[in-house]
Amino acid sequence: MDLRENSLEKSKIIANELKTSLEEKNIFHLRDIIYDTNEVTLANIFEEYFEIKDILFMFKVIKKEKTAEIFAYLPQNMKQQVINGLQDHEIKVMLDYMFTDDISEFLEELPANIVKRVLNSASNQRRSEINMILNFKENSAGSVMSTDYVELDPEITADEALKMIKDKERLAETISYCYITNNQHILLGFVSMKSILLASANTLISDIMETDVISVECDEDQEEVAKIFTKYDLLVLPVVNDQHRLIGIITIDDVYDIIQDEVTEDLQKMGGITPIEGSYINMSIIEMVKSRITWLLILMISATVSGLILSKNSDLTLKIPSLVIFIPMLMDTAGNAGSQSSAMVVRGIAVDNLNIGDFKYVIKTEFLNSLILGAILFAVNILRILVFMPKISMSIAILISATIYIIVTIANLIGGILPLLASTLKQDPASMSGPILTTVCDAISLTIYFSLASLFLGGGLYGI
Known part of the structure; x- marks a missing residue:
């Protein structure tokens, strides 16, 4: 069992x-x-x-x-x-x-x-x-904080502090750390329960408190709160207002919920779903439909671009029917390459604080990646066509492989750039990692494919 x-x-x-x-x-x-x-x-x-x-x-x-x-x-x-x-x-x-x-x-x-x-x-x-x-604004530090904490005066003794903690223990969410404030509730520092217990009875709290206290402002986004907890390995974080007055605390159990909410929201956005609260089991059919239909309609309409590209090149595909066979593979490759790049950059934004200042680094990294990936895919695709599609001419095999090389390079660059732009515009980078990116890459891959086919197989630009 x-x-x-x-x-x-x-x-x-x-x-x-x-x-x-x-x-x-x-x-x-x-x-x-x-x-x-x-x-x-x-x-x-x-x-x-x-x-x-x-x-x-x-x-x-x-x-x-x-x-x-x-x-x-x-x-x-x-x-x-x-x-x-x-x-x-x-x-x-x-x-x-x-x-x-x-x-x-x-x-x-x-x-x-x-x-x-x-x-x-x-x-x-x-x-x-x-x-x-x-x-407080939804999803801000103030909206997820607790006002149940222990607040101490710096001039009391360790013995007096213990008595105060015992009186407030039932009402405090945690007593592992107590916060030191003045008579205006300005945050001065903190002291751990361990320090209080180990100090002599007459030791002043001001003598054992830590003044280098990590805090967060009440209007800060909860995602930033989670990053602070991770960066400093915290169990509890004090929340202050714009005057640095202590107004609450956020504990690690709340951060677990924040991380779960943020991951859920990112996954929904990457899947083209409008973020919605609640579990799958407890969600009504109407709620599910409403969360999905908007992006499905947008993507269906945006896919018209790909349809127009195919329509304008119908003469070329009639002339060389074998070109049609490779369209799904090329579109999938472009979308997957862009999604991989985007996923890495989104993680970089979340974990490594990537921003628009790292634009050149991201471009360089993704370009070098695409050169290596494109070369590998070029060689493997030639071999794949020779082994499994012997009737396909070498000229078409080279055309397909060259298209893969180019679209992987472009898709990688787009996948790296879009999340950075979204972050700069104060939008969620994850929203650029799903169907939007795939749709853009689809249109670009078809344009490149038919352009190359027209140039090398059609005797000049043909139907574009």
Whole structure:
């Protein structure tokens, strides 16, 4: 039995035990099972095996801290059902035990009337914190941060700091690092829990804090946040406003979500799909159609260019029918070469911070690559035609191979340039790596192919 099957079997056993406890009204055993089970596992079990009325009952008889932990991992539709089934005072208590980034995340996708009810149920401080996060631009650092952190004065002692941390432990998302601010909340530095524990009781925090603190402004894009985490190998990152006042933190678990979202968005754009949130399983057919149809229509219309090129050269293909055989291969080769180049440059932009200043380097690199790749493909294609298509003349074989050499070179250059231009124009480079690039390369490959064919086989430019 593999790990997944073992996990499913374990979940089924826990679900059966919970159902038995519910049927027997054995609240004590029910609580023991829930307290001994990971909240992620419980959220999956609740989604798979229980109706909302049973979930609401279990939430009412367990500790509110555990309720908040499980609620954070429930799917969005189930969260909405839970909110609808809770009283206002129950919502308030649950919100007090939840981290603000988790609250803002699920509120963003709720109907306005339910959001209003949740905010009205929250305490004044909680409501203010949630509203601040919700008012930040979507996908900015401020929109994914948490306001649940430990803030310390530089003039207190290590012993006093420990007491403050103990008081705030339940409300803080992490206590691994505490942030040092002045009375205006200006970020001065940070101190690790390890440093506080190892310091003598009377040591001032100012004597053990680190002042070289990495921070991010609240309006920074979340993709840049992920890059900072990766570059500096961080577990937590403080968020400041334009006056360098500490307003929140971003933890590594949020960055995992950011990276997943960014990768999903890039893959969708590279596949010619309008970015859409939500999982494949939970997405409706209408949502899927809407996310795909726009680019399909654009690409269908843009493919008209390729059709016109073929139409204008129909006399040449009638004169030399064997030319038609190689059109799909040439178009595929051009598209694949461009996509490979584009994928490398998109990664370079994301990982190595490539920008328009590296234009000459990218052009040089892709040109040298294309010379080598083109030479290899030229030789292999000649051999392929001689072995598998002996009836094709050597002149046509050389024509096809020469076309491959040229289109690979051009496609590589285009694939390298387009993402750089997109990045410079503040557009997502990934959007230039999919069907758009392929369509451009198709048109160029056909133009080059028929131009060469007309020159060398048709006795001058023919039908172009």
